[in-house]
Structures are given as C-alpha cells and as structure tokens.
Amino acid sequence: xNKIIHILIMVFVLQSCVQEEENLFGVSASERMQKTVAxxxxxxxxxxxxxxxxxYPQKNHSVGGYxxxxxxxxxxxxxxxxxxxxNVPANTTDSSLYDVFAEQGPILSFSTYNxxxxxxxxxxxxxxxxxxxxxxxxxxKVVSPDEIHLKGKKQGNKLVxxxxxxxxxxxxxxxxxxxxxxxxxxxxxxxxRLLVENKVIDSLVVSDRxxxxxxxxxxFTYTDEGIRLYEPLIINGxxxxxxxxxxxxGKYECTDSGVNAYFEGYFSSGFQLQYEDFIGEWxxxxxxxxxxxxxxxxxxxxxxxxxxxxxxxxxxxxxxPGIVLxxxxxxxxxxxxxxxxxxxxGGSNNIRVFAYGRSSGYYSTNIGSIGLDGIWNNDANGKxxxxxxxxxxWGTYKVDGILLQLYTDNIYLNxxxxxxxxxxFNNITLTKK
Amino acid sequence: xxxxxxxMKRVIYLILTMFMTVINWSCKEDEIDRNNSIxxxxxxxxxxxxxxxLLTNYTYPYNIVLKYKMQDIESNxxxxxxxxxxxxxxxxAKLIKHLWIEVFDDVAGSNFTKTYIPRIIHLIGxxxxxxxxxxxxxxxxxxxxxxxxxxxxxxxxxxxxxxxVDRYLKTMFHEFAHIxxxxxxxxxxxxxxSNANYVSDDWSSNSNTEAMAYELGFVSRxxxxxxxxxxxxxxxxxxxxxxxxxxxxxxxxxxxxANIITQKFEIVQSYLQTAWNIDIYELxxxxxxxxxxMHLLNLKSL
Numbered sequence: 001x002n003k004i005i006h007i008l009i010m011v012f013v014l015q016s017c018v019q020e021e022e023n024l025f026g027v028s029a030s031e032r033m034q035k036t037v038a039x040x041x042x043x044x045x046x047x048x049x050x051x052x053x054x055x056y057p058q059k060n061h062s063v064g065g066y067x068x069x070x071x072x073x074x075x076x077x078x079x080x081x082x083x084x085x086x087n088v089p090a091n092t093t094d095s096s097l098y099d100v101f102a103e104q105g106p107i108l109s110f111s112t113y114n115x116x117x118x119x120x121x122x123x124x125x126x127x128x129x130x131x132x133x134x135x136x137x138x139x140x141k142v143v144s145p146d147e148i149h150l151k152g153k154k155q156g157n158k159l160v161x162x163x164x165x166x167x168x169x170x171x172x173x174x175x176x177x178x179x180x181x182x183x184x185x186x187x188x189x190x191x192x193r194l195l196v197e198n199k200v201i202d203s204l205v206v207s208d209r210x211x212x213x214x215x216x217x218x219x220f221t222y223t224d225e226g227i228r229l230y231e232p233l234i235i236n237g238x239x240x241x242x243x244x245x246x247x248x249x250g251k252y253e254c255t256d257s258g259v260n261a262y263f264e265g266y267f268s269s270g271f272q273l274q275y276e277d278f279i280g281e282w283x284x285x286x287x288x289x290x291x292x293x294x295x296x297x298x299x300x301x302x303x304x305x306x307x308x309x310x311x312x313x314x315x316x317x318x319x320x321p322g323i324v325l326x327x328x329x330x331x332x333x334x335x336x337x338x339x340x341x342x343x344x345x346g347g348s349n350n351i352r353v354f355a356y357g358r359s360s361g362y363y364s365t366n367i368g369s370i371g372l373d374g375i376w377n378n379d380a381n382g383k384x385x386x387x388x389x390x391x392x393x394w395g396t397y398k399v400d401g402i403l404l405q406l407y408t409d410n411i412y413l414n415x416x417x418x419x420x421x422x423x424x425f426n427n428i429t430l431t432k433k
Numbered sequence: 434x435x436x437x438x439x440x441m442k443r444v445i446y447l448i449l450t451m452f453m454t455v456i457n458w459s460c461k462e463d464e465i466d467r468n469n470s471i472x473x474x475x476x477x478x479x480x481x482x483x484x485x486x487l488l489t490n491y492t493y494p495y496n497i498v499l500k501y502k503m504q505d506i507e508s509n510x511x512x513x514x515x516x517x518x519x520x521x522x523x524x525x526a527k528l529i530k531h532l533w534i535e536v537f538d539d540v541a542g543s544n545f546t547k548t549y550i551p552r553i554i555h556l557i558g559x560x561x562x563x564x565x566x567x568x569x570x571x572x573x574x575x576x577x578x579x580x581x582x583x584x585x586x587x588x589x590x591x592x593x594x595x596x597x598v599d600r601y602l603k604t605m606f607h608e609f610a611h612i613x614x615x616x617x618x619x620x621x622x623x624x625x626x627s628n629a630n631y632v633s634d635d636w637s638s639n640s641n642t643e644a645m646a647y648e649l650g651f652v653s654r655x656x657x658x659x660x661x662x663x664x665x666x667x668x669x670x671x672x673x674x675x676x677x678x679x680x681x682x683x684x685x686x687x688x689x690x691a692n693i694i695t696q697k698f699e700i701v702q703s704y705l706q707t708a709w710n711i712d713i714y715e716l717x718x719x720x721x722x723x724x725x726x727m728h729l730l731n732l733k734s735l
Binding site for chain 2 (some may be wrong): 097121
C-alpha cells in the first residue's frame with residue numbers, strides 16, 4: 001500500500017507544472033504574422049507608379065523571363081501588363097483581385113483571373129501544365145523598399161519586383177517597344193561567345209531567352225536596353241548581371257561597374273546565308289504530277305517574322321498567302337516543316353502541308369517537326385540555289401517533298417491542288433532570280 | 434486489515450485531492466489570442482460588393498463558404514490551374530443557389546439545407562487537365578467541399594441547363610445524396626439487389642460498357658462501382674435528367690434491367706420519404722420549374 005502511495009506521489013510530482021516558457025518576443029506569433037502581412041501589403045501598395053516585375057515562369061526557369069508591370073491598389077485590386085501575354089491585345093492591362101495572407105509565411109496570391117498574370121498558368125487539354133506559371137508567391141526577400149523577391153509556391157517561379165520610380169516613371173508601352181526592338185535585333189544571331197576580360201569563356205546557342213554552352217547556361221529577361229540574367233553569373237571572380245545591347249558591334253556589354261565582359265554574336269564556319277539573302281523572287285522547280293519532268297513556277301520569299309521566318313508565296317499556284325519557311329540563325333539555313341495554314345475564306349477550313357516521300361508513297365500527318373531542310377549550293381555555277389532534302393526527323397520513311405490537303409477543322413476534305421494541277425511537290429529547288 | 438485498507442484509501446484520496454488542487458492553480462495557461470487569428474476575415478477595406486453579397490446569400494443563411502478566389506491549399510496541387518474571373522463567379526453563385534440550394538429549401542425546408550449541404554464550394558476558372566486527354570469538371574470531398582472547374586468557360590448569354598447538369602449539377606446532387614445516406618442509412622435490401630454486378634474500380638474499364646450497365650439494371654456505368662454510388666446515381670439521374678432521359682434509360686435497360694432499376698428506385702424513393710420526408714417527384718418538379726425560370730436570373734451583375 002505504501003508503495004502505491006509513493007507511486008501516486010511520484011506521478012503527481014512529476015506531472016505537475018513545468019516551468020512556463022517565457023515569450024521570446026513581446027507579442028504573440030500570430031500577432032507578429034499579422035503585422036508582417038499588413039507590412040507587406042503596405043509595401044506592395046506604396047509605389048505610386050507600381051512595380052516593374054521580372055517574371056520567370058516554367059519549372060527551372062527553362063524559357064527565360066518576361067517583363068511585367070504590376071500595380072497593387074489598397075482596394076485589393078492588381079493591374080498587370082506584360083510584354084508577351086498574347087491573350088490580351090498588345091500592351092493592354094487587366095485587373096483582378098489579389099490577397100496577402102499568412103500560411104507558413106506571408107503569401108501574395110493573384111486570387112481571381114487576370115488574363116495577363118494567368119496567361120502563364122492557364123492549362124489546356126494539349127498542355128496540361130500551361131506555361132507552368134504560379135499564382136501564389138512566397139515573399140523571399142525584401143532587398144529594400146524598392147526591390148522584393150518572391151518565389152512561386154507550386155512551380156518555384158521567380159518573381160522580382162522593382163519599384164517604378166516616382167519621378168520620371170517608366171512608361172510600359174515605351175519600355176515594351178524597347179524590349180521588342182532589342183529582341184528583334186538580336187534574333188539575327190543564333191550563336192554568342194562570352195568574353196570575360198577579353199578571354200573567350202564559352203560559345204553559346206540562343207533559344208527562347210536562354211543561352212547555353214559547354215560550361216555556361218544562362219536564362220535572361222530582355223530590358224529596354226539589353227538583358228538581365230536570371231541570377232548573377234560568376235566567372236573567374238567576375239560577377240555579371242546586366243548587359244546592354246550595342247547593335248553596331250553585335251555585342252551585349254556588361255554594364256555592372258568595373259566589369260569587362262560581353263556576349264558577342266557570331267556566325268559559325270558552316271554558316272550558309274544571311275536572313276536578307278533569302279528575300280526576293282526565286283524560280284521553283286519541282287516534280288508535280290509528273291515524276292519524269294520538272295515543273296517550274298515563280299515564287300516570292302518575304303519577311304514573316306524578321307530573322308525567324310519567311311513566307312513563301314506563289315500566286316501562280318495557290319490563292320492562300322503562303323507556306324511558312326523557318327530560318328535557323330545558327331546555321332543560316334531555311335526549313336520547310338509540316339504545318340497547318342488557316343484559310344482566309346471558309347472559316348474552319350485549313351490547309352495541311354504534310355511531309356511526303358514519293359519514293360515510298362507515304363506521307364506523315366505530323367505537324368511541326370517532320371519536313372525538309374534547304375541546302376545552299378555555295379553559288380556554284382554563279383547562281384544562288386537551294387535544294388530541299390529530308391530533315392531526317394521522320395526516320396521511318398524518306399521525305400522528298402510535300403503534299404497539300406484541305407481540312408475543315410480536323411476533318412480531311414480533299415487533296416488541295418490549287419492551280420498546279422496536283423497536290424504533290426517533290427524534289428524542290430529554288431534558284432534566285 | 435480491513436480497517437487499515439480503509440485508512441489507506443482515505444490517505445490516497447487525500448493525496449489525490451491535494452495534487453488536483455495543486456494542478457488546478459499552478460498551471461496557468463496562456464490566454465488564447467482571439468484578436469489576432471492568422472485565419473482572418475478579409476480586410477474590410479478590400480471587401481467587395483460580391484463578398485458582401487456572398488455573406489448575405491450564402492454564409493449567413495446556409496453556413497456555406499463560396500470561395501471564388503482560388504487558394505492553393507484548397508485546390509488539387511497536382512494540377513496547373515487558373516482562377517475564376519469575378520464576373521463568372523457571380524454568375525455561378527447565382528446559378529448554384531437557384532438550381533441546387535433553393536431546390537432543397539423549397540422541398541425540405543431551409544433548416545434541412547443548412548444542416549446537410551456541403552460547407553465549401555470552391556470555384557476554379559480553368560479545367561483540371563489530365564495527360565490522358567480527360568478534364569476534371571467537378572469533385573467532391575467527403576461531403577464537405579465541392580470544387581467546380583472551368584468556371585471561366587461559362588457564358589451567361591448562352592448557358593443552358595443541360596450544360597450545367599452535365600458538368601456540375603449532376604455531381605452536386607450526387608454528392609448531396611451521399612451526405613444524406615451517410616447520415617441515415619437506407620435499407621440493407623438495396624445492396625442485395627445488384628450485389629453480383631458491382632465491380633469496384635473496374636466500372637470504367639472498356640469491357641464494362643454503358644449498354645451493359647443499363648441491361649444489368651444500372652442508370653450509369655459509374656453506378657456499378659458499389660451500392661452507395663448506385664444509390665446516389667439513381668437519385669441524381671432521376672432528379673436532374675428528367676423523365677424523358679429516365680424513360681430512355683429504362684428502355685435501353687430492357688425488360689429485365691428496367692425491372693431492377695425500378696425496384697431500386699422504389700427503395701430510394703421510400704427512403705427519402707421516410708427518412709427525410711422528401712418527395713422525390715416534388716424535388717424533380719421543383720428542379721424543373723427552376724430550370725424553366727433560370728433565364729430570369731440576372732447573371733451579369735449582383
């Protein structure tokens with residue numbers, strides 16, 4: 001019995017009050033969190049001209065950054081404007097609601113639909129991840145009242161807000177025009193060399209706001225005067241972030257103080273032709289209805305998107321505006337890839353240009369990758385000539401031409417012959433007139 | 434000996450009482466900080482007209498939170514999603530109230546609706562797309578929350594009841610019926626009728642066709658999952674799809690299948706009547722009359 005009593009006493013003594021812990025801070029955790037939320041809200045709404053944002057959607061910032069103008073209002077609305085959100089007319093803004101609230105830390109949420117902001121997170125049946133954009137962001141770092149770094153909760157997107165100055169603020173449309181001008185200008189180069197203190201560090205291939213080489217891989221955002229990298233690039237102790245585009249020299253020069261470094265556009269040794277060389281009138285030769293004799297037609301090659309693509313039109317044969325040729329600025333070559341052309345008349349009607357192998361008799365209904373590459377003859381026999389050969393993407397069968405079909409939406413209607421008398425075009429060569 | 438034990442007992446009680454007292458006064462708990470909850474109502478400064486409308490039309494009368502602002506933690510994290518626009522959310526809020534909540538109000542009373550209706554309705558602007566070319570339109574979790582997708586695809590000018598039924602209302606009536614049978618059981622006889630033909634997750638396999646489901650005495654393929662699903666599918670199909678659709682199901686089910694469906698329907702009907710005092714025919718009539726008056730709703734503004 002004594003034992004029981006002892007045990008009882010022990011139990012109660014041990015269980016009884018543990019020393020209260022002192023609050024480390026003067027106020028409770030939830031109170032502090034609320035205060036932080038209020039502070040962040042105040043911070044977001046304070047710049048009278050809003051923020052110039054740099055936004056990197058996609059996982060691991062795989063497609064580079066975009067400039068966006070954001071203005072947060074105290075009434076809980078946010079106005080956004082971005083250079084590439086193509087679901088709104090160029091340079092227009094959209095407004096929606098935003099929230100700042102507390103989870104494990106303060107969160108900025110774009111909580112109702114904004115055509116600009118959610119352009120990046122809009123999924124579809126063909127692209128279930130959309131552009132892998134975020135809509136809830138964790139406040140990571142307030143560098144100063146003029147610069148805030150946030151990180152997307154779901155995809156890890158980076159969002160940097162920099163204050164648009166109170167005096168002489170940046171005008172979005174002027175800024176975007178500057179961005180576009182640079183982006184169009186630099187598209188001339190598919191290859192860049194990085195030089196730090198006049199030493200070549202790496203050769204890089206450009207693709208969708210990224211440059212990748214053997215040892216270096218950078219993602220960037222276009223600014224109105226050049227580019228800013230996703231994160232500082234450090235080579236041999238030299239730290240680089242901001243670059244200015246110098247069109248005369250074809251260089252991005254680093255503008256960070258005390259740094260001597262630049263990315264320099266160049267053409268490789270196997271480079272064929274400049275973009276401008278393709279523009280003009282050409283004679284097209286091809287096997288049409290007859291495989292034994294060649295047909296000819298005059299075609300026009302014109303600018304579609306400068307340094308990126310052309311339109312090949314032929315009034316003798318087709319009434320539609322033309323077939324798109326892709327320009328490769330790394331090699332100086334053109335390609336004719338399978339494609340869908342929206343017909344002007346007849347609403348849902350469209351023309352499909354399919355890769356076709358007359359030797360095998362098969363064609364592929366692929367759109368966007370199988371097709372033909374143009375090979376330049378080095379002006380042999382004094383004439384500029386391009387021959388179209390298999391781009392070897394299909395593999396299963398040899399591609400030696402194209403074939404045109406008329407569709408309504410996704411339903412095949414018939415072969416599209418135009419005025420050529422046939423829908424097949426094989427062994428195509430172009431000779432500059 | 435006995436007496437000693439008695440004394441001991443008293444001593445133990447004494448000690449117990451002593452320590453209890455000690456515990457009671459020594460452990461001073463921290464006050465709960467009621468003024469600084471991190472789960473706070475929206476800042477009154479940013480409360481919109483729609484927020485106020487929702488309070489009067491959803492929260493106060495039905496204790497329902499209609500979340501039109503998308504929140505990650507409330508949504509399915511595996512999908513990339515875009516939120517709803519405020520305009521579309523307003524249209525939805527009005528449609529749901531008219532075609533779902535108020536149907537139960539009319540037929541079973543507002544107390545019934547308030548008690549059993551799911552507590553959270555979360556609106557999402559985009560669809561939730563799967564890589565196998567399917568898209569999620571509506572989901573429900575444990576009778577507590579209903580999530581509706583593709584809200585931004587709704588156009589007030591052209592919206593039809595059949596589109597709403599196919600995408601959302603069928604699911605919503607279906608889920609509500611789950612809450613009812615989870616609260617009060619239906620008779621055991623129901624599950625025995627089609628016991629041999631429930632196939633669990635195989636209901637969607639290619640070999641289990643819709644025609645087969647009908648002939649076996651089910652109103653949909655999904656009904657074959659298990660008895661509870663069968664039960665609520667009968668309820669939802671009967672109420673939202675109308676008599677013509679129902680007749681068509683019975684016709685396609687053939688004599689034998691139709692017999693089974695009717696047998697099960699009678700259990701559903703009598704369950705609703707006895708357990709909840711709901712006349713399923715009246716419920717359907719009410720729903721249909723509300724569909725007919727749907728065009729009178731102002732879906733474009735509050």
